Amino acid sequence: MRLELFLVVVAVVCAAGKPTSKAAAGRNKLLLISFDGFRWDYDQDVDTPNLDQLVQDGVKAKYITPPMLTMTSPSHFTTITGRWVEDHEVVHNMMFDDKTNLKLPHKLTLKKSSWWNKRVLPLWITAQNQGLKTASFHFPGGGANYSGQVVDRALFEEFDFPDDNETEWRANIDKVLSWFSEEDFHFVTLYYGEPDNVGHAKGPDHPDRKKIIRQIDRTIGYLREAITRYNLTDSLNVILTSDHGMTTVKKRPQVDEVIINKYLDLFKFTSFEILDYGGFGILTPKKGMEQEVFDALSKVPNVTVYRKNDLPESFHLAKSERLPPIVVVADLGFNLNSRFIVYVNKGDHGYHNAEMDMKMIFRAFGPDFKKNFLSEPFDSIHIYPLMCKLLQIEPAPHNGSLSVTENLLLGPEGPAGTEGPESGGLQGARVSVALLLSMLLFMFNVL
Structure with a gap:
C-alpha cells in the first residue's frame, strides 16, 4: 500500500x-514591419481608424528618434543590430569607395554583402544561432552574407518593385503570416517603401501623402484580420516602425538649393564627394587640401560642416572608418547639390536627427505588450534589446538598453517565458x- x-x-x-510556462511550450513569434519615411505625425491629419485602434489594443510611443544618419539603410541597420552607425559602418544608402570613386544606387547596394558585413551581426543571424528560424522580406540588410551566414529566407526588393501597390501589400502580409503559421518561423522583418516615395516626389504636405497613409491604415486593418485568420492572435507580437521622417524642401517657388561648387572648386580640391542626397553630404579632400576644403565649406550658408573627428558625440559617427573626412549637414529644408541644380524632390530627409520632422512612428501589439499604453519618446537603437527580450534570446553586444523599452511589456505574467505566480x-x-x-x-x- x-x-x-x-x-x-x-x-x-x-x-x-x-x-x-510558455517558454517550455513554445515562445511567441515576432513580426517587425517598417514603413519607410513614416513621419511621427503623419497619422494626425488623416482618418486612421486602424492605427487609432492600435493605441487602445497595444502600445504607442509619442515618437522615436532615428540614428544620425537619418537615411534608410543606416537607420534600418541600427534597428536590426542595436548598434550606432559608427559601429555597424553602414554609413550611407549608397555603397561607395572614396578611393576608387565607386558609387552604387541604393537598390543595387542591398545585394552587396561587403557593404553590410563589416563589424556586427544583425538580429536574424543572432536568432538563428540560438535555434530560431528567421526571414527578411525586402528589409535592408536581409539579403547579405555575414561571413558565411545568411538569413534563412530573404527576398530582395527588385529595382522596379511597385512600392505603392495595395494588392501586393496584402499578398506580402499573407505570405509572411503563412511562414509563421505553416513553417514555424519565429522572427520576420517586412519592409514597405511608402510613404517615403510619395514624400520625396510630392512632399509631406501633398494630398497624395495623406492618400498613402490611408492605404497604410487599411493595410494595418488587413494585417490584424489576417493574424486572426492564421490563428496567430495569441502567439504573434508585432512592432510597426520606420527609419526616418520627411521634411518639405520646396516651400517657395524656387528650391532652396545649396550648390557647393559655388563656394568650392570640387574638381580642384576634392577627390570624392556625395552631395546630391538631400540634407547630408560627404567629401574627401585631395591630399594636403583638407584645411582649404573645410574653410571654404564653412562659408556656405545654411549648412554646418564638420571634420569627421570633430563630429558631435551624439551623432555616434566620429569613430567610423568608412566615413570620409568631411561631413556636411544642411539646415532643415535646404538640400545639397554638388555642381548643378538637378534636384527634383519636394520632400527629403538626411537632416539632423534632433529635428522633429526626422522623428518617426512606433506602434506595437500582441500577447506580450501592454494595452492602451503611451510611451515617452526614445531612440530607435533601443528597439533591438526589446526584440531580443520578446524572442527570448541572448542579444549580441549592442548600444541599446532594455530599461528604456521594457515598460512597454506586460508585468510579472509576461512576456512569454518570464516567471510569475499567474504564468x-x-x-x-x-x-x-x-x-x-x-x-x-x-x-x-x-x-
Whole structure:
C-alpha cells in the first residue's frame, strides 16, 4: 500500500514540477514591419481608424528618434543590430569607395554583402544561432552574407518593385503570416517603401501623402484580420516602425538649393564627394587640401560642416572608418547639390536627427505588450534589446538598453517565458512541489 501510494504521489509531484510556462511550450513569434519615411505625425491629419485602434489594443510611443544618419539603410541597420552607425559602418544608402570613386544606387547596394558585413551581426543571424528560424522580406540588410551566414529566407526588393501597390501589400502580409503559421518561423522583418516615395516626389504636405497613409491604415486593418485568420492572435507580437521622417524642401517657388561648387572648386580640391542626397553630404579632400576644403565649406550658408573627428558625440559617427573626412549637414529644408541644380524632390530627409520632422512612428501589439499604453519618446537603437527580450534570446553586444523599452511589456505574467505566480512558471511549480513533498512525508508517517 505504501509503495503504491508513493508511486502515485511521485507521479503527481513530477507533473507539478514540470514548468508550464510558455517558454517550455513554445515562445511567441515576432513580426517587425517598417514603413519607410513614416513621419511621427503623419497619422494626425488623416482618418486612421486602424492605427487609432492600435493605441487602445497595444502600445504607442509619442515618437522615436532615428540614428544620425537619418537615411534608410543606416537607420534600418541600427534597428536590426542595436548598434550606432559608427559601429555597424553602414554609413550611407549608397555603397561607395572614396578611393576608387565607386558609387552604387541604393537598390543595387542591398545585394552587396561587403557593404553590410563589416563589424556586427544583425538580429536574424543572432536568432538563428540560438535555434530560431528567421526571414527578411525586402528589409535592408536581409539579403547579405555575414561571413558565411545568411538569413534563412530573404527576398530582395527588385529595382522596379511597385512600392505603392495595395494588392501586393496584402499578398506580402499573407505570405509572411503563412511562414509563421505553416513553417514555424519565429522572427520576420517586412519592409514597405511608402510613404517615403510619395514624400520625396510630392512632399509631406501633398494630398497624395495623406492618400498613402490611408492605404497604410487599411493595410494595418488587413494585417490584424489576417493574424486572426492564421490563428496567430495569441502567439504573434508585432512592432510597426520606420527609419526616418520627411521634411518639405520646396516651400517657395524656387528650391532652396545649396550648390557647393559655388563656394568650392570640387574638381580642384576634392577627390570624392556625395552631395546630391538631400540634407547630408560627404567629401574627401585631395591630399594636403583638407584645411582649404573645410574653410571654404564653412562659408556656405545654411549648412554646418564638420571634420569627421570633430563630429558631435551624439551623432555616434566620429569613430567610423568608412566615413570620409568631411561631413556636411544642411539646415532643415535646404538640400545639397554638388555642381548643378538637378534636384527634383519636394520632400527629403538626411537632416539632423534632433529635428522633429526626422522623428518617426512606433506602434506595437500582441500577447506580450501592454494595452492602451503611451510611451515617452526614445531612440530607435533601443528597439533591438526589446526584440531580443520578446524572442527570448541572448542579444549580441549592442548600444541599446532594455530599461528604456521594457515598460512597454506586460508585468510579472509576461512576456512569454518570464516567471510569475499567474504564468504557471517555475515559481509556481516550486511551490507545488514543496507542498506535495510535505504531503508525501505526512502520509508516510500516518501509514
